[in-house]
Amino acid sequence: MKKAILTLLLVVNFNLLFSQEANSVYDEKLAKSLNADDHGMKQYVFCILKTGSYTTATAEEKSNLFKGHMANITRLAQEGKLVLAGPFMKNDRNYRGLYIFNVSTIEEAKTLVATDPAVKANLLEAELTLWYGSAALQETLKIHEKIAKNKF
Known part of the structure; x- marks a missing residue:
């Protein structure tokens, strides 16, 4: 059960990280x-x-x-x-x-x-x-x- 929860947390965190990078609106030119x-x-x-x-x-x-x-x-x-x-x-x-x-x-x-x-x-x-x-x-x-x- 602990392994399943840990695996689920890792998958959720990976998906959140990936979706944030994919949806990034960083504008380097504006920032500079x-x-x-x-x-x-x-x-x-x-x-x-x-x-x-x-x-x-x-x-x-x-x-x-x-x-x-x-x-x-x-x-x-x-x-x-x-x-x-x-x-x-x-x-x-x-x-x-x-x-x-x-x-x-x-x-x-x-x-x-x-x-x-x-x-x-x-x-x-x-x-x-x-x-x-x-x-x-x-x-x-x-x-x-x-x-x-x-x-x-």
């Missing part, structure tokens, strides 16, 4: 174009935006800074330097939003963060760390443009 490693991953810089020290801005100042903030996000995304950005919902940690930069060093990300008017004015503060994630994130903007009915 995205600088993906063998796991389809790559290094990015993850940024958490927090409430900054400039807390006395007028409503008009905030509005203008956030217009510049959104324009900067759009520019960085179009340049391929920013693969993901978005706000956090209300929370007790003063987290305002996040960026995932398509760069491999903190220094490169600091240069990009410095172009954000809301960060420059200290309305937002950036916390940066290296992050390892799917290289496919770089394709997000192409998909998002197809599903966003209204633009910011």
Whole structure:
């Protein structure tokens, strides 16, 4: 009985392995174009935006800074330097939003963060760390443009 079960498990595992290889959709050209490693991953810089020290801005100042903030996000995304950005919902940690930069060093990300008017004015503060994630994130903007009915 044990031999029968072992044989069955071996056959099932062999069939699963074979079917996965036969159904593989690996695209070497795409992987290389995205600088993906063998796991389809790559290094990015993850940024958490927090409430900054400039807390006395007028409503008009905030509005203008956030217009510049959104324009900067759009520019960085179009340049391929920013693969993901978005706000956090209300929370007790003063987290305002996040960026995932398509760069491999903190220094490169600091240069990009410095172009954000809301960060420059200290309305937002950036916390940066290296992050390892799917290289496919770089394709997000192409998909998002197809599903966003209204633009910011």
